Amino acid sequence: MTEDLVGRGNKDGADLFRQWFTSLDETANNGDQAAYVFVMGSINEILKAFDLPVVFPEINSLQTAVRRVAHEYLDVAEDYGYSPDICGYVKADVATQLQDGLHPMGRIPKPTIAVLTNACNTYIKWAEIWERMHNIPIFTLDVPGTRNEGGQTWQGDRDFENDRKYVAAQLRELIQLCEKVTGKKFDIDKFREVLGYANRMSTGWSQILELNRSKPAVFNALTDGTIFLGVANGFRGTEEGAVYFEQLAQELKYKVEHGIGTLMDEEIYRLIFVGVPCYPIFRRFNELFTEWGGSFINSTYLWFASGGTNRGFQYDLDNPIDSLAEGVLISVRDAMDSMFHQEPMIEDMIDEYSVDGVIFHPIKSCRTVSTGLADSRRHLTERLGTPSLFIESDMMDRRVVSEAQMKNRIDAFFEGLASRRQQATHA
Amino acid sequence: MNTKVFDDWRGQPLDEILRLCRDHVEDSDYSPVQRWRDAGGKVLGHFQVYFPEEIAHAAGLLPVKIMGASLEPTAADSRFGSYLCSVIKTSLELALSDNIQLDMFVSHPICDAARNLAAIWGRNYDYPCHILYLPQNPNSGHSVEYLRGEYDRIKRTIEEVAGREVTDEALRNSIGVFNENRRLLRELYDIKRETPWLLAAEDAYCLMAIGGMIPCEEHNEILAHALPLIREKSGRAEDRIRVVYEGAFCEQPPVDLIRMLGRTTYIVDDDFVIGSRFILDDVDASGDPLERLAHAYVEQSSYSPVQHDLRKLKEDMLLRRFRAARADAVIVSAAKMCEPGLEEQVAYTYGLDAADVPYFVSEFEENQNSFDQLELQVETFVENLLFA
Numbered sequence: 001m002t003e004d005l006v007g008r009g010n011k012d013g014a015d016l017f018r019q020w021f022t023s024l025d026e027t028a029n030n031g032d033q034a035a036y037v038f039v040m041g042s043i044n045e046i047l048k049a050f051d052l053p054v055v056f057p058e059i060n061s062l063q064t065a066v067r068r069v070a071h072e073y074l075d076v077a078e079d080y081g082y083s084p085d086i087c088g089y090v091k092a093d094v095a096t097q098l099q100d101g102l103h104p105m106g107r108i109p110k111p112t113i114a115v116l117t118n119a120c121n122t123y124i125k126w127a128e129i130w131e132r133m134h135n136i137p138i139f140t141l142d143v144p145g146t147r148n149e150g151g152q153t154w155q156g157d158r159d160f161e162n163d164r165k166y167v168a169a170q171l172r173e174l175i176q177l178c179e180k181v182t183g184k185k186f187d188i189d190k191f192r193e194v195l196g197y198a199n200r201m202s203t204g205w206s207q208i209l210e211l212n213r214s215k216p217a218v219f220n221a222l223t224d225g226t227i228f229l230g231v232a233n234g235f236r237g238t239e240e241g242a243v244y245f246e247q248l249a250q251e252l253k254y255k256v257e258h259g260i261g262t263l264m265d266e267e268i269y270r271l272i273f274v275g276v277p278c279y280p281i282f283r284r285f286n287e288l289f290t291e292w293g294g295s296f297i298n299s300t301y302l303w304f305a306s307g308g309t310n311r312g313f314q315y316d317l318d319n320p321i322d323s324l325a326e327g328v329l330i331s332v333r334d335a336m337d338s339m340f341h342q343e344p345m346i347e348d349m350i351d352e353y354s355v356d357g358v359i360f361h362p363i364k365s366c367r368t369v370s371t372g373l374a375d376s377r378r379h380l381t382e383r384l385g386t387p388s389l390f391i392e393s394d395m396m397d398r399r400v401v402s403e404a405q406m407k408n409r410i411d412a413f414f415e416g417l418a419s420r421r422q423q424a425t426h427a
Numbered sequence: 428m429n430t431k432v433f434d435d436w437r438g439q440p441l442d443e444i445l446r447l448c449r450d451h452v453e454d455s456d457y458s459p460v461q462r463w464r465d466a467g468g469k470v471l472g473h474f475q476v477y478f479p480e481e482i483a484h485a486a487g488l489l490p491v492k493i494m495g496a497s498l499e500p501t502a503a504d505s506r507f508g509s510y511l512c513s514v515i516k517t518s519l520e521l522a523l524s525d526n527i528q529l530d531m532f533v534s535h536p537i538c539d540a541a542r543n544l545a546a547i548w549g550r551n552y553d554y555p556c557h558i559l560y561l562p563q564n565p566n567s568g569h570s571v572e573y574l575r576g577e578y579d580r581i582k583r584t585i586e587e588v589a590g591r592e593v594t595d596e597a598l599r600n601s602i603g604v605f606n607e608n609r610r611l612l613r614e615l616y617d618i619k620r621e622t623p624w625l626l627a628a629e630d631a632y633c634l635m636a637i638g639g640m641i642p643c644e645e646h647n648e649i650l651a652h653a654l655p656l657i658r659e660k661s662g663r664a665e666d667r668i669r670v671v672y673e674g675a676f677c678e679q680p681p682v683d684l685i686r687m688l689g690r691t692t693y694i695v696d697d698d699f700v701i702g703s704r705f706i707l708d709d710v711d712a713s714g715d716p717l718e719r720l721a722h723a724y725v726e727q728s729s730y731s732p733v734q735h736d737l738r739k740l741k742e743d744m745l746l747r748r749f750r751a752a753r754a755d756a757v758i759v760s761a762a763k764m765c766e767p768g769l770e771e772q773v774a775y776t777y778g779l780d781a782a783d784v785p786y787f788v789s790e791f792e793e794n795q796n797s798f799d800q801l802e803l804q805v806e807t808f809v810e811n812l813l814f815a
Binding site for chain 2: 080081082083085086087090118120121122124125128129131132138139140141142144145146147148149151158159162163165166169170173339340341343362364366367368370371372373374375376378379392
């Protein structure tokens with residue numbers, strides 16, 4: 001039983017991920033249609049109802065970093081004219097487009113349509129590049145976010161209703177656009193089926209996050225979590241995606257029941273990761289923490305890069321379009337909150353997940369996630385005094401990743417944690 | 428409130444009026460705003476690019492453009508990471524260093540850094556700090572209705588700060604005051620375009636930018652007084668190329684940089700403080716004023732790299748500006764570390780190449796104080812055009 005179950009999520013996730021890229025390669029080679037989307041508000045729910053394969057350029061770009069070829073892509077885009085100071089994901093994608101979809105995981109199809117939200121402003125500038133390069137329709141689903149910390153409104157409130165109506169109207173306009181692009185009539189029953197799969201995935205996603213409250217943690221939010229995110233994005237609204245997360249929840253429950261942790265050695269420190277992973281040295285970055293017995297038990301990345309799936313929103317299949325509008329509004333807003341207004345969430349998590357330290361990892365490439373982290377950390381320290389570490393690098397550009405410098409700071413952080421714990425014991 | 432916050436210019440010759448405007452724009456102490464506060468007035472600070480100032484005005488608040496300053500972000504630095512534009516940091520620094528005191532702050536999702544700014548500001552100050560979600564899908568048939576609701580939401584917060592209701596009548600009056608301001612600014616830009624030798628580039632800039640820190644009625648008075656004096660000036664056109672300056676929609680180049688450019692070129696159009704001129708025509712003050720303001724933003728507005736609109740492909744808009752200004756070349760600039768500006772620079776240059784328009788690419792920072800190298804490059808560019 002243990003052999004079959006433990007590790008299944010990572011293995012199946014990696015398999016699904018490869019299958020997805022294989023299918024994209026086939027789509028590219030056949031010259032078939034594809035939709036370009038982003039992780040925060042992919043609107044897979046509508047696109048899958050039109051059988052449009054989805055391409056996530058963010059994921060394509062991060063894969064070039066994980067596979068250590070990002071610099072080649074960045075060079076191509078910078079030669080084209082893009083500044084070293086803009087988002088590395090954008091540049092890697094520009095290079096992919098300029099090289100006819102060339103990518104280490106297979107050829108990436110050209111877009112027939114691009115659908116984006118305003119969750120990240122760079123999405124908008126990015127899609128404008130495709131608009132020019134490929135002369136395709138781009139659709140910006142504008143999802144108003146939280147206006148001030150703690151100021152979220154909910155169903156029945158006039159401001160919430162103003163936002164919901166706006167999102168719902170746009171979704172109806174998107175459906176019309178998809179009909180035009182694909183030449184297919186919108187099938188409400190198929191749409192309901194897709195929403196049903198998305199509901200099952202959302203349930204599974206929130207369950208797995210909850211399960212990591214256990215000691216020891218049953219998955220590593222940084223490394224295993226990234227595999228889960230790949231499936232959550234690429235397979236949202238599909239049966240494979242729904243089944244995957246149900247089975248993953250089953251696996252992790254088993255690990256909780258049997259006290260099987262994610263570290264080979266004892267879990268000494270429970271950590272939260274705030275920011276975007278350091279993909280150019282992805283495994284090594286994690287090891288710098290696990291070597292000290294540090295385990296990432298949750299991350300803001302698992303919230304925003306899943307488009308707020310952590311909220312576990314369940315669509316009402318009897319009222320599918322309006323319910324999707326409500327779900328997108330609440331979930332994408334939550335994804336934005338976990339970047340702009342994340343302190344309450346982090347504070348809750350510190351308490352509920354028995355956290356020993358918070359790792360803030362702002363990066364050069366992403367101002368969305370990184371701009372407020374220093375201030376957020378400052379306030380966290382003032383309010384709770386929770387130990388934290390602030391290390392800057394990048395998600396793509398190895399020129400600004402200094403492993404030696406990072407190691408020094410991480411080592412010092414753990415030495416501080418150890419000494420703090422020792423003092424607490426003696427007190 | 429009847430207090431005049433900038434009154435020194437009255438009775439002064441034009442050159443002195445322009446000097447006073449320059450002093451205020453270059454100083455980071457915002458003394459007119461302080462005078463407003465000293466008289467018991469309340470202040471709403473809003474980050475770039477566009478904010479419907481009419482709503483704050485109708486509530487009796489002083490709307491102030493927070494657009495950075497030439498000062499070191501000593502206190503603000505610890506609130507931000509490394510890879511950011513200057514204007515984000517210096518804007519907060521203005522508050523942290525007590526150069527400006529606010530009763531409300533509003534930011535907009537113009538870029539990823541600006542959207543974070545409201546949250547950061549909110550963690551540091553107890554007064555309301557909000558994001559105004561201007562529509563990024565103005566092409567939706569529902570965007571005007573949505574924006575009307577969003578303006579209503581911000582109006583309610585403003586009312587709480589002001590301690591009074593904003594009536595439709597007050598809003599209509601404010602729209603009228605700002606329509607007059609828009610008309611006068613259009614006149615200022617007519618002068619820049621038609622007779623640029625009558626007004627130095629930096630003076631034109633300061634005459635506009637002073638409006639960001641004083642009541643609109645006072646700005647109107649200054650413009651109404653100064654513009655005829657400028658037109659009356661004698662002067663002859665010099666042999667300079669006519670340029671459009673693009674890239675200052677948010678962070679502003681230092682006045683000295685504008686002065687340097689004005690020594691070798693005529694800046695006949697630009698996007699300096701474009702939020703002041705974002706609504707292109709008069710806003711119809713009849714009917715529902717919030718709806719009219721929302722409609723104006725969606726249907727009667729200019730362009731910038733941070734307003735997405737399928738009808739406004741930015742390089743096409745720039746070419747339109749270039750042609751309308753009968754310019755010879757474009758200075759395609761961007762603030763350092765400004766993601767949307769730097770991204771748009773690429774689109775602009777490819778678009779200008781396709782249209783065979785000469786351009787000069789540069790970056791700037793508001794705190795920059797050395798221009799020798801840049802001046803040499805600009806002169807070389809200009810000479811290449813003049814003597815080609």
